[in-house]
Amino acid sequence: MTHMAASARSTPSDHAGLGLRERKKLKTRVAIRDATYRLIAEQGYDATTVEQIAEAAEVSPSTVFRYFPTKEDIVLTDEYDPVLESELRSRPADEPIIESMKHVITKALKLGFDEDAEMTRLRTRLQVEVPAVRSRMMESMSVTGQLLCRVLAERTDRDPADLEVRVYSMALVGALMETTLYWAEHGHQDDLSDLMTRTLDTFANGL
Amino acid sequence: MTHMAASARSTPSDHAGLGLRERKKLKTRVAIRDATYRLIAEQGYDATTVEQIAEAAEVSPSTVFRYFPTKEDIVLTDEYDPVLESELRSRPADEPIIESMKHVITKALKLGFDEDAEMTRLRTRLQVEVPAVRSRMMESMSVTGQLLCRVLAERTDRDPADLEVRVYSMALVGALMETTLYWAEHGHQDDLSDLMTRTLDTFANGL
DNA sequence: TAGATATTGACAGTGACTATCACTTAAGAG
DNA sequence: CTCTTAAGTGATAGTCACTGTCAATATCTA
Numbered sequence: 001m002t003h004m005a006a007s008a009r010s011t012p013s014d015h016a017g018l019g020l021r022e023r024k025k026l027k028t029r030v031a032i033r034d035a036t037y038r039l040i041a042e043q044g045y046d047a048t049t050v051e052q053i054a055e056a057a058e059v060s061p062s063t064v065f066r067y068f069p070t071k072e073d074i075v076l077t078d079e080y081d082p083v084l085e086s087e088l089r090s091r092p093a094d095e096p097i098i099e100s101m102k103h104v105i106t107k108a109l110k111l112g113f114d115e116d117a118e119m120t121r122l123r124t125r126l127q128v129e130v131p132a133v134r135s136r137m138m139e140s141m142s143v144t145g146q147l148l149c150r151v152l153a154e155r156t157d158r159d160p161a162d163l164e165v166r167v168y169s170m171a172l173v174g175a176l177m178e179t180t181l182y183w184a185e186h187g188h189q190d191d192l193s194d195l196m197t198r199t200l201d202t203f204a205n206g207l
Numbered sequence: 208m209t210h211m212a213a214s215a216r217s218t219p220s221d222h223a224g225l226g227l228r229e230r231k232k233l234k235t236r237v238a239i240r241d242a243t244y245r246l247i248a249e250q251g252y253d254a255t256t257v258e259q260i261a262e263a264a265e266v267s268p269s270t271v272f273r274y275f276p277t278k279e280d281i282v283l284t285d286e287y288d289p290v291l292e293s294e295l296r297s298r299p300a301d302e303p304i305i306e307s308m309k310h311v312i313t314k315a316l317k318l319g320f321d322e323d324a325e326m327t328r329l330r331t332r333l334q335v336e337v338p339a340v341r342s343r344m345m346e347s348m349s350v351t352g353q354l355l356c357r358v359l360a361e362r363t364d365r366d367p368a369d370l371e372v373r374v375y376s377m378a379l380v381g382a383l384m385e386t387t388l389y390w391a392e393h394g395h396q397d398d399l400s401d402l403m404t405r406t407l408d409t410f411a412n413g414l
Numbered sequence: 415t416a417g418a419t420a421t422t423g424a425c426a427g428t429g430a431c432t433a434t435c436a437c438t439t440a441a442g443a444g
Numbered sequence: 445c446t447c448t449t450a451a452g453t454g455a456t457a458g459t460c461a462c463t464g465t466c467a468a469t470a471t472c473t474a
Contacts, residue, residue, distance in 0.1 A: 021420070021471055028421095049460065060423045065462065097414075131346065138345035139338065145385070156414055163389050163402060164409045167382045171410060174381025175374045178352070182370050195370060202371045203378060206411070207304070207363055228440055228451075235452095256429065267454045272431065 001080040001144055029067050031057040036074045037119060045075075045130045072136035075126055081147055084108070088151050097152060098204045101172070105196050124184035134181075141177055145170045175203050236274050238264040243281045244326060252282075252337045279343035282333055288354055291315065295358045304359060305411045308379070312403050331391035341388075348384055352377045382410050 035056035039048040050071055054061040068074045084104065091100040126133045146160075148169035153160035160166075179199045183192050225233070242263035246255040257278055261268040275281045291311065298307040333340045353367075355376035360367035367373075386406045390399050 019472075024471090025421085050462085051460085061462095062423060062425095063421085066421085069462090071461070135342045135346050138348070139342050141345070141381075152414065163386065163405055164414060166389060167385050167406045167409050168414045170385035171378040171382040174348075175378040178374050178377035179370065182373060198370055199374045202374050204413070207359065207371060207375045226441075231440090232452085257431085258429085268431095269454060269456095270452085273452080276431090278430070 001078060001084055001140075028057070028059060028063065032059065032064055032067055033074060037122060040075070040126070041122060045126055045133065070136065072133050075123060075133055076136055076140065080108070081144060084144075085147050085151065089154075093155055096204075097155065098200050102197060102200050105176075105200075106193050109193050109196075121184075121188050124180055124188070128181055128184045137177070141170070141173050145173045148172060172203060175199050235264070235266060235270065239266065239271055239274055240281060244329060247282070247333070248329060252333055252340065277343065279340050282330060282340055283343055283347065287315070288351060291351075292354050292358065296361075300362055303411075304362065305407050309404060309407055312383075312407075313400050316400050316403075328391075328395050331387055331395070335388060335391045344384070348380050349377070352380045355379060379410060382406050 032053065036048070036053050039052055039056060050061055050064055053071075053074070054064050057064070064074070068077060087104045087107070088100055091103060127137050128134070145166070146169075149160040149165050152158075152169055153162070153165050156165070158165050176196070176199065179195050180192075183190055183195055239260065243255070243260050246259055246263060257268055257271050260278075260281070261271050264271070271281070275284060294311045294314070295307055298310060334344050335341070352373070353376075356367040356372050359365075359376055360369070360372050363372070365372055383403070383406065386402050387399075390397055390402055
Protein backbone atom coordinates (compact mmCIF):
# COMPACT_ATOMS: atom_id res chain seq x y z
CA MET A 1 0.00 0.00 0.00
CA THR A 2 2.95 2.31 -0.05
CA HIS A 3 1.82 3.61 -3.39
CA MET A 4 -1.45 4.74 -1.94
CA ALA A 5 -1.83 7.54 0.44
CA ALA A 6 -2.17 5.85 3.80
CA SER A 7 0.28 7.30 6.28
CA ALA A 8 2.22 5.45 8.89
CA ARG A 9 4.19 7.38 11.44
CA SER A 10 2.82 5.51 14.41
CA THR A 11 2.49 1.82 13.68
CA PRO A 12 -1.00 0.34 13.73
CA SER A 13 -0.60 -1.59 16.96
CA ASP A 14 1.66 0.78 18.86
CA HIS A 15 3.68 -0.03 21.95
CA ALA A 16 1.57 -2.41 24.01
CA GLY A 17 2.93 -4.44 26.90
CA LEU A 18 6.03 -5.39 24.97
CA GLY A 19 9.34 -6.14 26.59
CA LEU A 20 11.92 -3.40 26.97
CA ARG A 21 13.80 -4.73 23.99
CA GLU A 22 10.84 -4.45 21.66
CA ARG A 23 9.93 -1.04 22.95
CA LYS A 24 13.45 0.23 22.32
CA LYS A 25 13.41 -1.14 18.80
CA LEU A 26 10.19 0.64 18.08
CA LYS A 27 11.57 3.86 19.46
CA THR A 28 14.67 3.59 17.31
CA ARG A 29 12.60 2.88 14.23
CA VAL A 30 10.44 5.90 14.83
CA ALA A 31 13.45 8.06 15.61
CA ILE A 32 15.06 7.14 12.31
CA ARG A 33 11.92 7.83 10.35
CA ASP A 34 11.23 11.12 12.02
CA ALA A 35 14.79 12.29 11.56
CA THR A 36 14.62 11.29 7.92
CA TYR A 37 11.41 13.17 7.24
CA ARG A 38 12.71 16.24 9.02
CA LEU A 39 16.01 16.31 7.18
CA ILE A 40 14.42 15.66 3.82
CA ALA A 41 11.88 18.39 4.37
CA GLU A 42 14.75 20.76 5.15
CA GLN A 43 17.36 19.78 2.58
CA GLY A 44 15.71 17.56 0.01
CA TYR A 45 16.09 13.86 -0.57
CA ASP A 46 19.38 13.60 -2.40
CA ALA A 47 21.14 16.09 -0.19
CA THR A 48 20.28 14.03 2.86
CA THR A 49 22.81 11.27 3.48
CA VAL A 50 22.32 8.21 5.61
CA GLU A 51 25.14 9.42 7.80
CA GLN A 52 23.21 12.59 8.57
CA ILE A 53 20.11 10.59 9.30
CA ALA A 54 22.05 8.35 11.65
CA GLU A 55 23.50 11.32 13.46
CA ALA A 56 20.15 13.04 13.77
CA ALA A 57 18.55 9.86 15.09
CA GLU A 58 21.51 9.28 17.42
CA VAL A 59 22.35 5.85 16.10
CA SER A 60 25.15 4.51 13.95
CA PRO A 61 24.78 4.26 10.16
CA SER A 62 24.94 0.48 10.52
CA THR A 63 21.85 0.60 12.67
CA VAL A 64 19.95 2.57 10.09
CA PHE A 65 20.53 -0.19 7.57
CA ARG A 66 19.56 -2.83 10.11
CA TYR A 67 16.16 -1.20 10.41
CA PHE A 68 15.62 -0.29 6.77
CA PRO A 69 17.13 -2.20 3.85
CA THR A 70 17.46 0.91 1.69
CA LYS A 71 17.28 4.64 2.12
CA GLU A 72 14.07 4.76 0.10
CA ASP A 73 12.47 2.32 2.47
CA ILE A 74 12.84 4.75 5.35
CA VAL A 75 10.46 6.99 3.50
CA LEU A 76 8.18 4.36 2.07
CA THR A 77 7.80 1.48 4.49
CA ASP A 78 4.40 1.14 5.97
CA GLU A 79 2.48 -1.67 7.59
CA TYR A 80 -0.94 -1.26 6.09
CA ASP A 81 -1.07 -4.13 3.67
CA PRO A 82 -2.34 -6.56 6.33
CA VAL A 83 -4.97 -4.04 7.35
CA LEU A 84 -6.11 -3.69 3.78
CA GLU A 85 -6.27 -7.43 3.41
CA SER A 86 -8.38 -8.02 6.48
CA GLU A 87 -10.65 -5.11 5.64
CA LEU A 88 -11.18 -6.54 2.19
CA ARG A 89 -11.96 -9.95 3.62
CA SER A 90 -14.47 -8.43 5.99
CA ARG A 91 -16.59 -7.26 3.05
CA PRO A 92 -19.39 -9.55 1.88
CA ALA A 93 -17.93 -12.19 -0.40
CA ASP A 94 -20.49 -11.65 -3.14
CA GLU A 95 -19.92 -7.93 -3.36
CA PRO A 96 -18.20 -6.90 -6.61
CA ILE A 97 -14.51 -6.36 -5.98
CA ILE A 98 -14.65 -2.83 -7.24
CA GLU A 99 -17.36 -2.02 -4.74
CA SER A 100 -15.33 -3.53 -1.93
CA MET A 101 -12.30 -1.51 -2.93
CA LYS A 102 -14.31 1.68 -2.96
CA HIS A 103 -15.50 1.08 0.56
CA VAL A 104 -12.15 -0.01 1.92
CA ILE A 105 -10.22 2.82 0.33
CA THR A 106 -12.68 5.48 1.39
CA LYS A 107 -12.57 4.19 4.93
CA ALA A 108 -8.79 3.94 4.95
CA LEU A 109 -8.44 7.50 3.71
CA LYS A 110 -10.86 8.85 6.28
CA LEU A 111 -9.10 7.13 9.14
CA GLY A 112 -5.42 6.92 8.45
CA PHE A 113 -5.06 10.00 6.42
CA ASP A 114 -6.27 13.00 8.35
CA GLU A 115 -4.18 11.73 11.18
CA ASP A 116 -0.99 12.81 9.49
CA ALA A 117 -1.68 14.58 6.24
CA GLU A 118 1.64 16.39 6.27
CA MET A 119 3.73 13.27 6.02
CA THR A 120 1.48 11.73 3.39
CA ARG A 121 1.93 14.77 1.23
CA LEU A 122 5.68 14.72 1.61
CA ARG A 123 5.77 11.05 0.83
CA THR A 124 3.67 11.27 -2.30
CA ARG A 125 5.56 14.34 -3.41
CA LEU A 126 8.79 12.39 -3.16
CA GLN A 127 7.22 9.63 -5.20
CA VAL A 128 6.72 12.11 -7.98
CA GLU A 129 9.99 13.98 -7.68
CA VAL A 130 12.63 11.44 -6.71
CA PRO A 131 13.11 8.64 -9.23
CA ALA A 132 14.61 6.29 -6.67
CA VAL A 133 11.58 6.66 -4.43
CA ARG A 134 9.13 6.20 -7.26
CA SER A 135 11.02 3.15 -8.34
CA ARG A 136 10.84 1.61 -4.89
CA MET A 137 7.17 2.42 -4.66
CA MET A 138 6.60 0.52 -7.86
CA GLU A 139 8.35 -2.48 -6.43
CA SER A 140 6.00 -2.38 -3.50
CA MET A 141 3.19 -2.54 -6.02
CA SER A 142 3.89 -6.16 -6.67
CA VAL A 143 3.55 -6.98 -2.98
CA THR A 144 0.14 -5.36 -2.83
CA GLY A 145 -0.63 -7.08 -6.10
CA GLN A 146 0.03 -10.47 -4.52
CA LEU A 147 -2.21 -9.55 -1.65
CA LEU A 148 -4.97 -8.71 -4.07
CA CYS A 149 -4.33 -11.97 -5.90
CA ARG A 150 -5.01 -13.91 -2.72
CA VAL A 151 -8.23 -12.11 -1.97
CA LEU A 152 -9.46 -12.23 -5.54
CA ALA A 153 -8.59 -15.89 -5.93
CA GLU A 154 -10.56 -16.70 -2.85
CA ARG A 155 -13.61 -14.76 -3.96
CA THR A 156 -13.68 -16.13 -7.45
CA ASP A 157 -12.60 -19.60 -6.41
CA ARG A 158 -9.46 -19.68 -8.54
CA ASP A 159 -5.78 -20.23 -8.09
CA PRO A 160 -3.98 -17.05 -6.98
CA ALA A 161 -1.24 -17.96 -9.44
CA ASP A 162 -3.59 -17.90 -12.43
CA LEU A 163 -2.59 -15.52 -15.16
CA GLU A 164 -6.02 -13.93 -15.18
CA VAL A 165 -6.00 -13.27 -11.44
CA ARG A 166 -2.52 -11.85 -11.50
CA VAL A 167 -3.21 -9.64 -14.49
CA TYR A 168 -6.38 -8.26 -13.02
CA SER A 169 -4.69 -7.57 -9.69
CA MET A 170 -1.68 -5.80 -11.13
CA ALA A 171 -3.82 -3.76 -13.45
CA LEU A 172 -5.88 -2.64 -10.50
CA VAL A 173 -2.87 -1.82 -8.36
CA GLY A 174 -1.34 0.07 -11.26
CA ALA A 175 -4.49 2.09 -11.61
CA LEU A 176 -4.51 3.01 -7.93
CA MET A 177 -0.88 3.97 -7.98
CA GLU A 178 -1.33 6.19 -10.97
CA THR A 179 -4.14 7.90 -9.15
CA THR A 180 -1.90 8.74 -6.22
CA LEU A 181 0.72 10.12 -8.60
CA TYR A 182 -1.92 12.19 -10.35
CA TRP A 183 -3.05 13.56 -7.02
CA ALA A 184 0.49 14.48 -5.98
CA GLU A 185 1.35 15.96 -9.36
CA HIS A 186 -1.61 18.29 -9.04
CA GLY A 187 -0.43 19.55 -5.71
CA HIS A 188 -2.83 17.43 -3.65
CA GLN A 189 -5.61 19.78 -4.57
CA ASP A 190 -8.27 17.23 -5.47
CA ASP A 191 -10.05 15.08 -2.97
CA LEU A 192 -8.27 11.76 -3.11
CA SER A 193 -11.41 9.78 -2.35
CA ASP A 194 -13.13 11.30 -5.36
CA LEU A 195 -10.19 10.48 -7.57
CA MET A 196 -10.16 6.92 -6.35
CA THR A 197 -13.84 6.54 -7.07
CA ARG A 198 -13.37 7.85 -10.59
CA THR A 199 -10.46 5.47 -11.04
CA LEU A 200 -12.39 2.44 -9.91
CA ASP A 201 -15.29 3.36 -12.16
CA THR A 202 -12.96 3.68 -15.11
CA PHE A 203 -11.38 0.41 -14.23
CA ALA A 204 -14.72 -1.36 -14.07
CA ASN A 205 -16.37 0.22 -17.10
CA GLY A 206 -13.48 0.99 -19.41
CA LEU A 207 -12.73 4.30 -21.00
CA MET B 208 8.21 -1.48 -24.03
CA THR B 209 11.12 -2.83 -22.05
CA HIS B 210 8.71 -4.73 -19.89
CA MET B 211 7.45 -6.65 -22.85
CA ALA B 212 9.40 -9.19 -24.72
CA ALA B 213 10.59 -7.36 -27.79
CA SER B 214 14.32 -7.75 -28.21
CA ALA B 215 16.74 -5.14 -29.42
CA ARG B 216 20.29 -6.20 -30.15
CA SER B 217 20.35 -4.55 -33.54
CA THR B 218 18.56 -1.25 -33.48
CA PRO B 219 15.52 -0.82 -35.72
CA SER B 220 17.15 1.44 -38.27
CA ASP B 221 20.67 0.05 -38.23
CA HIS B 222 23.76 1.71 -39.70
CA ALA B 223 22.55 3.50 -42.78
CA GLY B 224 24.54 6.20 -44.49
CA LEU B 225 25.48 7.79 -41.21
CA GLY B 226 28.67 9.70 -40.65
CA LEU B 227 31.69 7.95 -39.28
CA ARG B 228 31.01 9.43 -35.87
CA GLU B 229 27.53 8.02 -35.66
CA ARG B 230 28.65 4.63 -36.86
CA LYS B 231 31.35 4.48 -34.21
CA LYS B 232 28.88 5.41 -31.52
CA LEU B 233 26.55 2.68 -32.61
CA LYS B 234 29.38 0.16 -32.59
CA THR B 235 30.41 1.17 -29.10
CA ARG B 236 26.85 0.91 -27.90
CA VAL B 237 26.45 -2.55 -29.32
CA ALA B 238 29.84 -3.63 -27.99
CA ILE B 239 28.87 -2.58 -24.47
CA ARG B 240 25.55 -4.35 -24.63
CA ASP B 241 26.98 -7.53 -26.07
CA ALA B 242 29.77 -7.63 -23.51
CA THR B 243 27.22 -7.08 -20.77
CA TYR B 244 24.96 -9.88 -21.89
CA ARG B 245 27.89 -12.25 -22.26
CA LEU B 246 29.34 -11.49 -18.84
CA ILE B 247 25.99 -11.68 -17.12
CA ALA B 248 25.20 -14.99 -18.77
CA GLU B 249 28.53 -16.30 -17.50
CA GLN B 250 28.72 -14.82 -14.01
CA GLY B 251 25.30 -13.47 -13.12
CA TYR B 252 24.17 -9.89 -12.80
CA ASP B 253 25.52 -8.83 -9.42
CA ALA B 254 28.89 -10.46 -9.95
CA THR B 255 29.38 -8.45 -13.12
CA THR B 256 30.84 -5.02 -12.45
CA VAL B 257 30.78 -2.06 -14.77
CA GLU B 258 34.55 -2.17 -14.76
CA GLN B 259 34.48 -5.67 -16.19
CA ILE B 260 31.96 -4.63 -18.78
CA ALA B 261 34.13 -1.70 -19.78
CA GLU B 262 37.18 -3.90 -20.12
CA ALA B 263 35.32 -6.52 -22.15
CA ALA B 264 33.92 -3.85 -24.44
CA GLU B 265 37.35 -2.18 -24.66
CA VAL B 266 36.19 1.19 -23.45
CA SER B 267 36.67 3.10 -20.23
CA PRO B 268 34.14 2.88 -17.40
CA SER B 269 33.35 6.54 -17.99
CA THR B 270 32.26 5.70 -21.49
CA VAL B 271 29.91 3.00 -20.30
CA PHE B 272 28.09 5.58 -18.19
CA ARG B 273 28.05 8.01 -21.08
CA TYR B 274 26.11 5.51 -23.12
CA PHE B 275 23.86 4.12 -20.40
CA PRO B 276 22.75 6.10 -17.36
CA THR B 277 22.67 3.03 -15.13
CA LYS B 278 23.88 -0.53 -15.21
CA GLU B 279 20.32 -1.80 -15.41
CA ASP B 280 19.75 0.28 -18.51
CA ILE B 281 22.42 -1.64 -20.37
CA VAL B 282 20.22 -4.67 -20.03
CA LEU B 283 16.88 -2.99 -20.48
CA THR B 284 17.14 -0.15 -22.95
CA ASP B 285 15.35 -0.69 -26.18
CA GLU B 286 14.02 1.55 -28.86
CA TYR B 287 10.68 0.01 -29.62
CA ASP B 288 8.31 2.46 -28.02
CA PRO B 289 8.21 4.67 -31.14
CA VAL B 290 7.57 1.60 -33.27
CA LEU B 291 4.72 0.57 -31.01
CA GLU B 292 3.29 4.06 -31.18
CA SER B 293 3.30 4.30 -34.94
CA GLU B 294 1.95 0.77 -35.31
CA LEU B 295 -0.88 1.65 -32.97
CA ARG B 296 -1.67 4.78 -34.91
CA SER B 297 -1.72 2.82 -38.13
CA ARG B 298 -4.67 0.79 -36.89
CA PRO B 299 -8.18 2.01 -37.80
CA ALA B 300 -9.17 4.73 -35.37
CA ASP B 301 -12.55 3.20 -34.61
CA GLU B 302 -11.14 -0.21 -33.73
CA PRO B 303 -11.43 -0.99 -30.01
CA ILE B 304 -8.11 -0.35 -28.31
CA ILE B 305 -7.89 -3.86 -27.02
CA GLU B 306 -8.25 -5.20 -30.53
CA SER B 307 -5.53 -2.88 -31.77
CA MET B 308 -3.24 -3.99 -28.99
CA LYS B 309 -3.81 -7.62 -29.84
CA HIS B 310 -2.82 -7.06 -33.43
CA VAL B 311 0.17 -4.90 -32.68
CA ILE B 312 1.54 -7.16 -29.98
CA THR B 313 1.10 -10.31 -32.00
CA LYS B 314 2.85 -8.71 -34.92
CA ALA B 315 5.65 -7.35 -32.77
CA LEU B 316 6.26 -10.73 -31.20
CA LYS B 317 6.33 -12.49 -34.54
CA LEU B 318 8.81 -10.05 -35.99
CA GLY B 319 11.14 -8.81 -33.33
CA PHE B 320 11.15 -11.82 -31.14
CA ASP B 321 12.26 -14.85 -33.10
CA GLU B 322 15.12 -12.76 -34.28
CA ASP B 323 16.86 -13.03 -30.95
CA ALA B 324 14.97 -15.22 -28.57
CA GLU B 325 18.02 -15.95 -26.47
CA MET B 326 18.52 -12.40 -25.35
CA THR B 327 14.84 -11.86 -24.72
CA ARG B 328 14.82 -14.83 -22.39
CA LEU B 329 17.86 -13.62 -20.51
CA ARG B 330 16.36 -10.19 -20.22
CA THR B 331 13.03 -11.32 -18.89
CA ARG B 332 14.71 -13.80 -16.59
CA LEU B 333 16.71 -10.96 -15.09
CA GLN B 334 13.51 -8.99 -14.66
CA VAL B 335 12.27 -11.78 -12.45
CA GLU B 336 15.46 -12.55 -10.58
CA VAL B 337 17.25 -9.25 -10.09
CA PRO B 338 15.29 -6.69 -8.08
CA ALA B 339 17.22 -3.76 -9.49
CA VAL B 340 16.36 -4.79 -13.02
CA ARG B 341 12.72 -5.38 -12.24
CA SER B 342 12.60 -2.02 -10.57
CA ARG B 343 14.02 -0.28 -13.60
CA MET B 344 11.63 -2.12 -15.85
CA MET B 345 8.77 -0.80 -13.80
CA GLU B 346 10.04 2.72 -14.23
CA SER B 347 10.01 2.19 -17.95
CA MET B 348 6.36 1.27 -17.59
CA SER B 349 5.45 4.85 -17.00
CA VAL B 350 7.10 5.89 -20.26
CA THR B 351 5.10 3.36 -22.20
CA GLY B 352 2.10 4.45 -20.19
CA GLN B 353 2.51 8.01 -21.40
CA LEU B 354 2.76 6.77 -24.94
CA LEU B 355 -0.49 4.92 -24.51
CA CYS B 356 -2.04 8.02 -22.99
CA ARG B 357 -1.27 9.98 -26.14
CA VAL B 358 -2.73 7.38 -28.45
CA LEU B 359 -5.79 6.79 -26.30
CA ALA B 360 -6.43 10.46 -25.84
CA GLU B 361 -6.37 10.97 -29.55
CA ARG B 362 -8.74 8.11 -30.25
CA THR B 363 -11.25 9.05 -27.60
CA ASP B 364 -10.84 12.75 -28.15
CA ARG B 365 -9.76 13.56 -24.63
CA ASP B 366 -6.86 15.22 -22.88
CA PRO B 367 -3.91 12.83 -22.41
CA ALA B 368 -3.54 14.26 -18.91
CA ASP B 369 -7.04 13.22 -17.87
CA LEU B 370 -7.18 11.00 -14.84
CA GLU B 371 -9.30 8.46 -16.69
CA VAL B 372 -6.92 8.22 -19.62
CA ARG B 373 -3.90 7.89 -17.39
CA VAL B 374 -5.50 5.30 -15.17
CA TYR B 375 -6.64 3.19 -18.07
CA SER B 376 -3.22 3.36 -19.69
CA MET B 377 -1.26 2.45 -16.61
CA ALA B 378 -3.61 -0.38 -15.80
CA LEU B 379 -3.11 -1.76 -19.26
CA VAL B 380 0.65 -1.44 -19.15
CA GLY B 381 0.68 -3.06 -15.73
CA ALA B 382 -1.31 -5.95 -17.10
CA LEU B 383 1.09 -6.46 -19.97
CA MET B 384 4.10 -6.30 -17.71
CA GLU B 385 2.67 -8.84 -15.34
CA THR B 386 2.12 -11.12 -18.29
CA THR B 387 5.77 -10.96 -19.25
CA LEU B 388 6.77 -11.73 -15.68
CA TYR B 389 4.37 -14.65 -15.59
CA TRP B 390 5.86 -15.96 -18.79
CA ALA B 391 9.42 -15.69 -17.49
CA GLU B 392 8.53 -17.18 -14.10
CA HIS B 393 7.17 -20.23 -15.86
CA GLY B 394 10.39 -20.76 -17.73
CA HIS B 395 9.16 -19.24 -21.01
CA GLN B 396 7.20 -22.40 -21.67
CA ASP B 397 3.92 -20.85 -22.75
CA ASP B 398 3.39 -19.09 -26.01
CA LEU B 399 3.67 -15.42 -25.18
CA SER B 400 1.15 -14.38 -27.83
CA ASP B 401 -1.45 -16.65 -26.26
CA LEU B 402 -0.76 -15.22 -22.83
CA MET B 403 -1.08 -11.69 -24.15
CA THR B 404 -4.40 -12.50 -25.76
CA ARG B 405 -5.72 -13.95 -22.52
CA THR B 406 -4.48 -10.88 -20.70
CA LEU B 407 -6.18 -8.46 -23.03
CA ASP B 408 -9.42 -10.43 -22.81
CA THR B 409 -9.28 -10.32 -19.06
CA PHE B 410 -8.55 -6.65 -19.18
CA ALA B 411 -11.51 -5.96 -21.43
CA ASN B 412 -14.04 -8.25 -19.79
CA GLY B 413 -13.00 -8.35 -16.17
CA LEU B 414 -12.36 -11.42 -14.10
C1' DT C 415 23.71 -13.40 39.95
C1' DA C 416 25.53 -16.13 35.77
C1' DG C 417 25.15 -17.31 31.36
C1' DA C 418 22.80 -17.24 26.79
C1' DT C 419 21.23 -14.06 23.39
C1' DA C 420 19.94 -9.85 21.06
C1' DT C 421 21.42 -5.40 19.63
C1' DT C 422 24.74 -2.12 18.74
C1' DG C 423 28.87 0.66 16.97
C1' DA C 424 33.31 0.85 14.86
C1' DC C 425 35.83 -0.37 11.01
C1' DA C 426 37.02 -1.63 6.56
C1' DG C 427 35.58 -2.70 2.58
C1' DT C 428 32.91 -2.84 -2.57
C1' DG C 429 30.86 -0.84 -6.44
C1' DA C 430 27.68 2.34 -8.83
C1' DC C 431 27.79 6.78 -10.24
C1' DT C 432 29.54 11.99 -10.86
C1' DA C 433 32.59 15.83 -12.08
C1' DT C 434 36.54 17.57 -14.13
C1' DC C 435 40.12 18.10 -17.44
C1' DA C 436 43.35 17.23 -20.83
C1' DC C 437 43.76 14.64 -25.17
C1' DT C 438 42.45 12.66 -29.46
C1' DT C 439 39.77 12.57 -33.59
C1' DA C 440 35.99 13.50 -36.79
C1' DA C 441 33.30 17.38 -39.18
C1' DG C 442 32.81 21.58 -41.69
C1' DA C 443 34.63 26.15 -43.73
C1' DG C 444 37.69 28.36 -46.55
C1' DC D 445 44.09 20.20 -48.09
C1' DT D 446 44.25 22.60 -43.75
C1' DC D 447 42.78 24.98 -40.03
C1' DT D 448 39.29 25.59 -36.64
C1' DT D 449 35.75 23.82 -33.92
C1' DA D 450 33.41 20.66 -31.48
C1' DA D 451 32.44 15.91 -30.20
C1' DG D 452 33.93 11.92 -27.92
C1' DT D 453 37.16 9.61 -24.85
C1' DG D 454 40.05 8.19 -20.79
C1' DA D 455 42.21 9.07 -16.48
C1' DT D 456 41.64 10.56 -11.96
C1' DA D 457 39.61 11.55 -7.79
C1' DG D 458 35.90 11.83 -5.51
C1' DT D 459 30.79 10.72 -2.99
C1' DC D 460 27.64 7.70 -1.07
C1' DA D 461 24.63 3.64 -0.56
C1' DC D 462 25.25 -0.64 1.16
C1' DT D 463 27.73 -5.15 3.19
C1' DG D 464 30.38 -8.00 6.39
C1' DT D 465 32.82 -8.75 10.55
C1' DC D 466 33.89 -8.43 15.28
C1' DA D 467 34.06 -6.88 19.83
C1' DA D 468 31.31 -4.50 23.33
C1' DT D 469 27.11 -3.77 25.68
C1' DA D 470 22.41 -4.34 27.04
C1' DT D 471 18.42 -7.35 27.86
C1' DC D 472 16.38 -11.62 29.05
C1' DT D 473 16.23 -16.23 31.45
C1' DA D 474 17.25 -19.64 34.75
